[in-house]
Amino acid sequence: MIAIIDYGAGNIFSVKNALEHLGIDAKLTSDKSEIATADGMILPGVGAFGFAMEKLQESGLADIIKEQSTKKPLLGICLGMQLLFDKSYEFGEHEGLGLIHGYVDKIVAPDLVVPHMGWNKLEKQNICPMLENIGDESYVYFVHSYKAFCDDDSIAAYCEYGGKVPALVYDGKYVYGAQFHPEKSGDTGLAMLKSFAKICKEV
Amino acid sequence: MLAKRIIPCLDVRDGKVVKGVNFQGIREVGDPVECAEEYNSQGADEIVFYDITASHEGRGVFLDVVRETAKRVFVPLTVGGGIKTVDDIREALRAGADKVSVNSQAVQNPQLIKDGADIFGSQCICLGVDAKKTKSDGWTVFINGGRIDMQLDLIDWVKKAEQLGAGEICLNSIDTDGVRGGFDIPMLKEVVNAVKIPVIASGGAGKLSDFADAFLQTDCSAALAASLFHFKELTVSDVKTDCRSKGIIVR
Numbered sequence: 214m215i216a217i218i219d220y221g222a223g224n225i226f227s228v229k230n231a232l233e234h235l236g237i238d239a240k241l242t243s244d245k246s247e248i249a250t251a252d253g254m255i256l257p258g259v260g261a262f263g264f265a266m267e268k269l270q271e272s273g274l275a276d277i278i279k280e281q282s283t284k285k286p287l288l289g290i291c292l293g294m295q296l297l298f299d300k301s302y303e304f305g306e307h308e309g310l311g312l313i314h315g316y317v318d319k320i321v322a323p324d325l326v327v328p329h330m331g332w333n334k335l336e337k338q339n340i341c342p343m344l345e346n347i348g349d350e351s352y353v354y355f356v357h358s359y360k361a362f363c364d365d366d367s368i369a370a371y372c373e374y375g376g377k378v379p380a381l382v383y384d385g386k387y388v389y390g391a392q393f394h395p396e397k398s399g400d401t402g403l404a405m406l407k408s409f410a411k412i413c414k415e416v
Numbered sequence: 417m418l419a420k421r422i423i424p425c426l427d428v429r430d431g432k433v434v435k436g437v438n439f440q441g442i443r444e445v446g447d448p449v450e451c452a453e454e455y456n457s458q459g460a461d462e463i464v465f466y467d468i469t470a471s472h473e474g475r476g477v478f479l480d481v482v483r484e485t486a487k488r489v490f491v492p493l494t495v496g497g498g499i500k501t502v503d504d505i506r507e508a509l510r511a512g513a514d515k516v517s518v519n520s521q522a523v524q525n526p527q528l529i530k531d532g533a534d535i536f537g538s539q540c541i542c543l544g545v546d547a548k549k550t551k552s553d554g555w556t557v558f559i560n561g562g563r564i565d566m567q568l569d570l571i572d573w574v575k576k577a578e579q580l581g582a583g584e585i586c587l588n589s590i591d592t593d594g595v596r597g598g599f600d601i602p603m604l605k606e607v608v609n610a611v612k613i614p615v616i617a618s619g620g621a622g623k624l625s626d627f628a629d630a631f632l633q634t635d636c637s638a639a640l641a642a643s644l645f646h647f648k649e650l651t652v653s654d655v656k657t658d659c660r661s662k663g664i665i666v667r
Contacts, residue, residue, distance in 0.1 A: 226483075226511075227486055227490075230486050230512065234487070260536040260537045292537070326612055326613060326614045327613070328583050328613070329418070332419040333417070333419070334417070352667045356492070356514065358538055358539055374417075396490060398490070402490065
């Protein structure tokens with residue numbers, strides 16, 4: 214079972230719907246023992262960094278995510294991906310989960326519209342198990358105003374939007390983060406979720 | 417580089433898709449979930465559900481439609497109509513919407529934009545605007561489905577909404593809506609130039625080339641249509657093929 218962590222921030226059902234559509238066993242939960250016994254974790258999220266982090270800390274979920282991410286796969290999606298980093302400067306300065314080194318800050322692209330919203334093309338940077346079945350002309354759906362700033366080593370794939378935007382990050386072990394929404398990215402996104410579920414089973 | 421988006425819009429009343437002309441003369445055109453699935457298979461980049469139900473019971477049915485669609489369609493869904501409070505936003509997102517569109521309520525209570533953006537992020541707050549040319553040098557904002565002129569200058573309003581945290585603007589022209597003579601290019605140009613956030617062209621698509629014209633003549637990010645797609649005069653893939661042949665990047 215994959216635990217989709219429910220902490221009251223945004224659209225979490227679409228992730229579950231996509232996994233169900235793929236026939237993958239998944240459960241929305243904020244229960245620590247369920248998270249501890251799951252094969253893998255997905256940290257979703259649409260919204261503001263500070264508010265989400267506050268919810269995770271208040272509930273004690275931040276600690277369990279940190280602890281479990283050393284033992285089993287974790288996939289952060291959109292805001293959930295941003296929460297993996299050390300800190301964010303969205304509406305003030307907020308501490309993140311610190312699972313991948315780097316920070317989150319506003320996209321600065323003077324000639325382009327922010328938020329970066331819509332379908333953009335993935336450019337592969339490093340080998341990552343989640344990219345195994347993904348072709349070179351793949352578009353995925355983004356909706357965000359902030360992006361990660363991190364080492365190239367952590368970037369599995371990026372897209373171009375007024376500079377490099379980390380799209381899929383990977384710590385080389387258990388922690389994955391998708392800035393885009395795989396659950397909203399048609400067949401490409403569904404293929405990536407399928408790969409993640411396979412990775413969870415193999416651990 | 418972002419692909420330009422083609423967005424079909426479904427006006428939903430009592431669980432059925434309906435379509436009016438110039439905000440009057442409403443008729444039913446089908447099942448919303450089936451329509452959404454069809455648009456998804458045609459390559460729609462996003463689907464908008466607009467709740468035109470007045471009753472409390474109707475709201476429940478509407479959210480069920482969103483919930484059911486989200487189980488079958490894996491592209492972004494936007495919900496508009498009936499969003500009055502932060503709780504309404506939360507409820508729509510929990511039903512499976514990715515974004516909400518606020519319109520009349522935001523005009524009457526601009527704080528809704530700021531509160532929504534602070535809690536859920538700017539990216540899921542779309543400002544829907546109905547505007548009409550009411551003076552020689554500009555447009556004013558209307559509310560309640562285009563019935564009440566707020567005598568609020570369109571450009572002042574979109575700039576204010578952007579400052580308050582709106583992440584996107586869906587700009588509907590009352591003058592061109594339902595007329596099928598093409599999008600309101602002059603209005604679109606003014607708004608695109610006034611704000612940095614993405615602008616969706618809405619109201620007036622009547623033929624294939626209207627979409628490419630909006631993308632070629634303005635810097636809008638997306639184009640939305642309802643009746644054209646409902647009545648199966650055109651498919652989303654027809655529109656994309658036409659755009660692609662004119663050098664416009666589409667998915």
